[in-house]
Amino acid sequence: MSLRCRSALLLCLALVVSAPQMALAHAAIMEAEVAQAIRLHAFYETGEPMSQAQVIIYAPDDPAQVWGQGIADMDGRYEFIPDAIAGRWSVQVRQAGHGVMAHLEIGANAPVITVSSTPDTWAQRALMVALVAWGALGTALYARSRKGKPDASA
């Protein structure tokens, strides 16, 4: 399910590149679309990042099942591109036996409306998650290169 995180874009690129090659050998075509993504930053109240914390994402249409999961980077950051499903998306971040849950509402036009997260009041420590929508320009990147001659069989 981690294909839905940031690496999803790269995977899509790879598929776009490989598909035309079947029909047109030696031609490399790359298409990319800038999509709206969610950037998550998980850290403690002290500012210490939740490095390599487990991230689990639930979509609004089937909130009991995991939609995607992955591992935050060393800075406690994680990014994913949600499907075009309006409603409440929920994100869990877990580390060392403690977790935090955050919710974000995505409307029909995909803006992030609200974000809330669970504080951990134990021992004056808090886990925090900040969710920020970014990259909603909808522009496309198109690149194409051709190496060598076209395959005669194509």
Next chain:
Amino acid sequence: MRKTACLAAAFCIVAPALHADSLTLFATGEDLATAGFTAPKLTRDGWALEFSRIMVSFDQITAWQSNPPFMADGPEIFGEALVFPGPVIVDLVDADEDDRVKLASMVAAPGHYNALSWALVPAASGEIEGYSLVLEGVARKDGQDVAFTLRSADAMMHACGEYMGDTRKGFVTDDSAGDLEITLHLDHLFGRADKGAEDETNIAALGFDSFAAGGVYEFSLGDLHVGHVGEGHCHVTSM
């Protein structure tokens, strides 16, 4: 065909008695209750603990469908409430293979029960009368065996957000039953030797050295925040 019928019959016999429209509550002290504190999970001060019983008195247990989701940031939960009968006194050592003890099961309206409130209250009668939490067992360190009884008379109200664990819990549908779990983190009492000295758990925890003479001790749950819902958190208020 006969074999299939037999298998179906057998399944019906052993299947848990959970109705599709029900919500079942469990309590757990996790493996630290059932298996004890064993290496490398010793107490922060190096004691192995084996519990003979961990008696807990719960009351005022209520599952909630809160919208927006309750975030354990205060004592009050708003939403549709499902109140469970109480009080309930259980032994967390006498648990199932998943380290859980069933508290109660009730018919529940479909929905997502995403918050849970419950109280630790002193038992009004019985073996642990006057106490909300009693831990009994043997502690071992450097060839020394120490029998102990640790007990707390504190009354603590817990307002918890959504259960957090390997699976998301609390969903009741027309086709499936739901469950929720009260989780007592015993390492908040005793600390953990396999965590660093600067770990928040070890800084706040009691450890066991102060009970090393053995016998009966009383302690305060204070700000130890033992009560959780899985790895999810609770707002705790003294009653």
